Amino acid sequence: MPTPLEFKGQTASEGFAAGPLWMARNEAKLSYQPKDTCEADQQALIDAITQASARTTELIAAAEGDAVDILEFQLAMLEDDTFSSSACDLIEAGLNADVAWREVLDAEIAGYESSDDDYFRARAVDLQDLRDRVLAALTGTDMQTIPQGAIYLADDIAPSLFLSHDWTGGGIALRDGSVTGHVAMLARQRGIPAIVGLGAFESPEAASALLDGDRQSLILAPSEDLISQFKLARQQFSETRKNAEKFADKPARTADGTAIRILVNIADPAEVETIPVTHVDGVGLMRTEFLFALATGLPGEEVQYLAYKKVLDWSAGKPVTIRTVDAGGDKPVDGFTETETNPFLGVRGIRLALKNPEIFRVQIRALLRAAVHGQLKVMLPMVSVPQELDEAILLFEAEAASLAGVGIVHRMPEIGIMVEVPSVAILPDRFCRAAFFSIGSNDLTQYVLAAARDNGQLAYLAKADDPAVLALIGKVAEYGARQGVDVSLCGDAGSDTSVIEKLLATGLTSLSVAASRIGLVKSEIAQIDLRKMP
Template sequence: MRNGVAGAAYRGRTASIGFAHGPFVRVDQLESAQRAAGSLVDEALALRSAIDTASQQIVDLAAIAGGEAAQILEFQVALLDDEDFMAVIFAAIGEGAAADAAWRSELDKQIADYGAAPDEYLRARSSDLADLRDRVIRALQGDQRATLGIPSGAIVCADDLPPSQFLEIDWSGGGGLALLQGSPTSHVAMLARARGVPMVVQLGTIPAAGATALLDGEGATLELDPCAEQIGSFETRREVHCKSRAAARAILRRPAASWRGERIKLFINIQRVEDLDHADAQYADGIGLMRTEFLLTNNGGLPDEETQFQAYDAVLRWAGQRPVTIRTFDAGGDKPVSGFTPGGEANPFLGVRGLRLCLARPEIFAVQLRALARAAVHGNLKVMFPMVTSADELEVGRKLFVQVVAELQANGVAAALPELGIMVEVPAAALAIPSFKASFFSIGSNDLAQYVLACDRSNGALAGLLDPLHPAVVELIKRTAEHGQRTGISVSLCGDMASDPRCTSTLLNCGLRELSVNPSTLAQIKQTVDGLSNGGNHG
């Protein structure tokens, strides 16, 4: 059934649960096309125009996407603004090379260099560079479209797909994503889950041909040109899935979730104020994680105090008396920010990021703390620091926060010091959890698993090893939760594990009673807890 005949089925790994039936569209590397070259001046002007077009497309996508996706797109914009890099390409044009040939030649070199880098983070950037290369080439060839022109509801298939291409596809009409390579822990997978797009990765080699396809994100299968029997079986599975989701939404309106007689608080994760428009958000017990990195990409610069205050205040007003946990800037690692994060780090995931970066740039950090202190006056605000390794870091951050509040109050500005907690995502913090004088803890399971298992979560080749339910990861989660139970300090988990119903039973058995999930999975997780409470086994 794997020779391209009708009804062929292929199995991969689930990245985002859901079902899609639609036209099969293969997105492959841009093919070379003949282009008439002009004079040296014409070629230089053509490339500059194409770069401007590509840059504007990326900036527009970043503005729409926000959050972590926007941070990834910033990498491409930064390269286009690199004068030394661009000088090499324009020099080649000055020596007689056509604009597309000069651009492709230099980008191919960069892609090869990144692809051969010893650091996995840098290797992952090669696909972003390939996307940028093709985007500029398309503009040079006269294609000014900001989108790929993929029909609504299509099953999109590619070797891999950079975030920018995912974001320019219209998923409002359904559809799904089938990757021959890819990883369930990649940024594209996170985007797919957040938007409810079915996604299967690591499908291996499949034929380019196919008119229609069935994508089963639950069973991790792709079926090309399905026969009537396959369609019937697929529709049955989809109907069961839809009924389950409908039942889950009905459960949202019921009283709070409970397990073994204890209330389970279900919060939501957000990146932008607009995320609160999700229909299910209103049923959350509060906001367990508001990522603030999206503010760093607005208008291409660092946000001022008032911009930040307005965003935080809007979220707190929406929540009313429900708690809102806002995480301070978690820049660095795979989220570089021009003018803020350091460049040239050999291993950014283990570099100056999170709280480390904020403490190294107190002039930027203080602006955020001022905005948070002002917002704390109007709601139930909790603030947590990311990427904390030692108790001393927490105390330095607390001291700076206290100082900011005192200065505001001295100047007659209403301000308050909110509860302060930390993200538990560095193994050292989990192992030494009693040493932290925090008001609360929030476990970041994505980075915790990455660091415990020594597996880059963006590397599809390691996806089989990056098991969030690995005993070592579970042990650190349990250790942190038990410390919270002994001391009366609240402990929540806000990583991908919280949104995965396959992990719910394990997390509850570890002692966690607070989970923060994506708005799109709130109903499903509440249904899972309800099923466990009634004797079901979803773990």
């Protein structure tokens, strides 16, 4: 019997899959036959882009939720002549059509891949997807077909390939990838098991494999004992998920009857299309970085207004907390952010917004206009001193006066702050002008423990249940209760069922969680008795 091999990664989408391993085809083997003239090569590229656009339109028609937004983003990029014009210029300079297209796209991809932030690296996969679909059309190559029930192994996977495959019984194992990437998000939405960050290794085609979300691993040639453990864990997982679904549409309450607010985190307006508004108490965090990562450049006021309005319309009057652009640091945005030697401690979040008021004012106007469509709350990221909050409020007041002056309907929303920097958590009373506080457990943990959250070697330190982090969370919760100021937590810790009891023990009564975790979080809360807390 072959010796079992186990490769550890990160669980991007929970679950279990067993089946043959199927490895991605090497697309580098695509071969293009150059045309006789430069003009013919240019036309061949234009035709290939048109074909790829048509295929993307077909996928959009069959997609829903987040998938639609991802594909529409790709279609917009295909229809924008920026890439095609640059490639045609290179063809005129003497390059073949395939080389020219690859060179233009690879340069753009490199810019996204150089980011230290998972969100922006996820956009690189979109660009790789576009590049490869056009190359496939240019060379007359069919898209690869993955056998049903197989565990797909690759460095990464394009959204279009993910969306065109029936994953029933199968799963995804990626050597690279990201837990916040688009495919990871889609996999969680559809309940497809996915492990990322497995690292480089070789494996025989069609090897028997287990994808184990609990162990965060891919197991090849498993022994009978490992198969038995896998089956038991899979059965327990299935029972847990089935039980959790019973809680999804019910109010969250602890065993002693304490009501806990459960809000939802979203990164893209399209996500609300798959979230029943009756399952949550509102949106605790809407990130706006997705708007600022568009290939078409910084978003205008109307683009932002429509995105915010979409979520407020969905919310049916429940509160929607939208965070102003949290760019900078590990989230670069072309034309906005700066290159720094120590980005986590640099010009990021509210610091960057205040330094670029001409960009910030556009977002403020969009938010003020959108506020009339629901219960909008605006949250400022990376606030460190009260002066930053004061300056932001002045900008909101100035833009509100400007809109009033020209008769544009608007409303001033509540303005609160993220609690990510220890200076806020230590002395929250300094920020008395904040209408509410929302604790960003990811950044707060990295700053308290001096451990960069994107450094895999320090993952053992990046835990929000560290006593020092919990003490600061408790300090903010106590301040909120004493002063009647709303306090919530919107970081990843709120979705981690192993940490929830400790979070509630600090005095928190409001959590904003990932959409896929709503039922599980409510189920966990129902088992907690706060009367028995020390």
